[in-house]
Amino acid sequence: MSRIEKLLEFLKESGQDSFLQHALALEYIKVNDDDKARVLFEAILQREPGYVGSYYHLGKLLERAGDIPKAVEVYSNGMAEAKKAGDNHAYNELLMAKDEVDE
Numbered sequence: 001m002s003r004i005e006k007l008l009e010f011l012k013e014s015g016q017d018s019f020l021q022h023a024l025a026l027e028y029i030k031v032n033d034d035d036k037a038r039v040l041f042e043a044i045l046q047r048e049p050g051y052v053g054s055y056y057h058l059g060k061l062l063e064r065a066g067d068i069p070k071a072v073e074v075y076s077n078g079m080a081e082a083k084k085a086g087d088n089h090a091y092n093e094l095l096m097a098k099d100e101v102d103e
Helices: 003-014 018-030 034-047 053-064 068-085 088-101
Strands: none
Touching (some): 003 018, 018 034, 053 068, 068 088
């Protein structure tokens, strides 16, 4: 059973678990299925905006898709959430990602 299949099974049992959805999205990225990953990251952030780790990965997906303005928006939103949570490490990662594309 693949990691994707295992994560899908866990999600059937646990419902909308952000950690499992995030892990599944990362697995989809590994197999070049950015569309499924994006849907999962967007669902996580819609439901749980404080799930800061998903902003970085969603922003990178948007960059790869060529949607730089949306990526910058996602990074900015993530920075605001990281600041609220007092997560300076995530804030700085998002700031660097944003600065790389927002010149």
